[in-house]
Amino acid sequence: MRNTLLLWLTVPGLCVSAAPAQPAPSAPDPARAMSDFLKAYWDPDRGLFLAWNRSAPFARPSGAGPGGGKYSDFWWAAQLWDLVLDAAARDPDNAADRALIAQVYDGFQAAYPEWQNDFNDDLGWWAQAATRAAALTHDARYQQRAEALFTDIWRSWTPDLGGGVLWRRSGGTQKNVATNAPLVVTAVRLYQATNDPVYLERARQLYTFVDTRLTDGDARVYDNIEGGELRRWDFTYNVGNFVLASLALREVTTDPAERAHLLTRAVKSADWALANLTNAGIFLDEGSGDGGGFKGVLMRGLAALTREPDLNPGSRARYTDSLRENATQVWNQRRPSDGLVGPDWSSPAGDGVIESMTAASAVAALLLAPPPLPGGPVTGNGRYEAENSLREHVNTSVAAPGFTGRGYVNAFVQDGGFVEFRVNVASAGPYTARLHYSAGAGAAVRSVSVNGADARPVTLPATPDWQTWADQDVPLTLPAGASRVRLSFNRLSGDRNWLNLDHLTLGSRP
Incomplete structure (x- = not known):
């Protein structure tokens, strides 16, 4: 003691x-948050999302996306497509949300017709999202895209370090959670769609690599290993990815002990994040840029946990409460001028630039939280x-x-x-x-x-x-x-x- x-x-x-100015607390409205997001970032003529909000006082000077960085780049676009899928899944009867699934995909394909990228995690985000789109719409082209991307990415699997897919297609030695854990989910979904046992085998190989090389074997999820160095960086999206991978593999696992183990791994990692990556229960600010989108991935992991039928009532209540509190806090911090929220979910953003990746993460928190969402202040x-x-x-x-x-x-x-x-x-x-x-x-x-x-x-x-x-x-x-x-x-x-x-x-x- x-x-x-x-x-x-x-x-x-x-x-x-x-x-900073804040609107008076009111009942959270996920549909309005999504509408505000589309108004700020969606370009229907190009079928692309802007990288920075329309009302920003200056344009993004450079970037990897189309239009010299005006539009969101490869992996940002995948995350924004995931957000569209979140909206469509929350309200299946909303025809506009469902139509947007195809519009985003078509716009991206027009900008990247060859689907080429040096980073396997960028390709992997699209593959995983494509399996979601296929399940929601039953459009065969999404299934075909997921299969093609997975095959392409798998070429970067190497046996060293116990396996795993390399981060970059051009070489290097880094293998990370962001590349390998989403591929577990993709492989499981492809197995479920095709009944091809190769996908199940590869899902298990990928999960074993992540679990044995990129976690502490209990609750904490690390980031990457490169040149023999394990980088124990803590990011919310790594936890989210590991939770989603554990739950996906559990769906196609028949052994009761192994199913229990996979659920325990997901629960322990989620609990570690709630205990260590929050302030007063609200997930921490991970900055703008790529980090601005990390929390949205964790929200998907927590939401998936709440839907697990075998989850004990205490854990379900804990994750449900966390999702609702974070969603309500996001709603409380929206900017009065345009309804957008920055990377800090505990404080309102000032005037100026909020990147689409960052704003999307906040909207995801609202879309993924189980209703009803309470209004009012959140003090944790x-x-x-x-x-x-x-x-x-x-x-x-x-x-x-x-x-x-x-x-x-x-x-x-x-x-x-x-x-x-x-x-x-x-x-x-x-x-x-x-x-x-x-x-x-x-x-x-x-x-x-x-x-x-x-x-x-x-x-x-x-x-x-x-x-x-x-x-x-x-x-x-x-x-x-x-x-x-x-x-x-x-x-x-x-x-x-x-x-x-x-x-x-x-x-x-x-």
């Missing part, structure tokens, strides 16, 4: 300044992990035991360094931010601000060593909704000494 010191700070409550459990929050000029570590989450922030002694927690409260008023930290080199002073208002110093008393964690309470005054609570280092303001920062827990002031 770790030794915790409860320390109290007697300073005035930090004053509040204006937070009030715990915000430092390693999952916005930060600059600091490091992260796992060296000092006793931390929560995936680690903690350290090397927090550089001018301009900060950790910013994006918090949400139901009503305006006084709150207490409890900082969990260690200060083994002596008392540390940092500056705390709310929504950019003037910062005030906060002293975090010394702890006996770096392994002894303490709590320090800081009174704050917050507006209703989202706020930015920033802990920063500025030597000229009197900030001093080293600090390990683990998390912030937000509660009402005693």
Whole structure:
């Protein structure tokens, strides 16, 4: 048991300044979110999605997509097609959503008639989505496309490292989750459609590679292995891909013990993500660009878990609640001008550019959450992990035991360094931010601000060593909704000494 010191700070409550504009909480409307997305990004004349929203003040200067980057590139387009499929699956009677499936496919095929790409994961996203489209529409061309893409991708399977498909067709040694886990799903769907045992055999080979080489064998899913180096990067979409692969393979597995094992693997990985890749229950900001679309893949994995008939009621309720809370939080953070949401689901985006990949992930959260969706503020459990929050000029570590989450922030002694927690409260008023930290080199002073208002110093008393964690309470005054609570280092303001920062827990002031 770790030794915790409860320390109290007697300073005035930090004053509040204006937070970014937010609409008043209302009942989430997935159909409206999809409509806003199409209005911002869909070009029906080209049959393509724009890379950046129409209302952006400047055009994307360059990119891999058609039109010199004006339109979404290969794998973004696949993810956006998946979003269209999410909408069609949610409302099968919506003729416009179903018609859009073919329109997106035809537009992409016109832009990429040869279906050539150096990255196998890009091809794989399209193959997996094509199996979804085939199941929804019964259009044979999607099935044929999935088969052709899978055959093409399989040429990059190599026996080294226990198998697996290479990330790049041109060579290299990297093998990753994003390439191999979606191929498990594709192989299973092709087996189900054709009854060809080769697909089932390859699905098992792919899954075995991912499970034995790219996970910890229990709950955590890593990213890739290259040149003998295992990169233990944590991304939401890797968890989503692994969950989907586990559940797909389970569908075609008859052995009861193996079926139970596959469900357990999916559940453990999903639970790890809920515990470690969230702040107050909302999945973390993974940035724009490719990372902006990662959370949508995890949402598909969680949604698939809720539909598993053998899932225990407690787990089903946990994933259902998570999907609903994330969807409601997304809805609460939409931008008033166009209804779009950025990469941070806990805070509204400012004016300007939101990439289509990023906006699509937020819409997916709304489409995939099981109805009914509750309206109103989402505050979660009030715990915000430092390693999952916005930060600059600091490091992260796992060296000092006793931390929560995936680690903690350290090397927090550089001018301009900060950790910013994006918090949400139901009503305006006084709150207490409890900082969990260690200060083994002596008392540390940092500056705390709310929504950019003037910062005030906060002293975090010394702890006996770096392994002894303490709590320090800081009174704050917050507006209703989202706020930015920033802990920063500025030597000229009197900030001093080293600090390990683990998390912030937000509660009402005693």
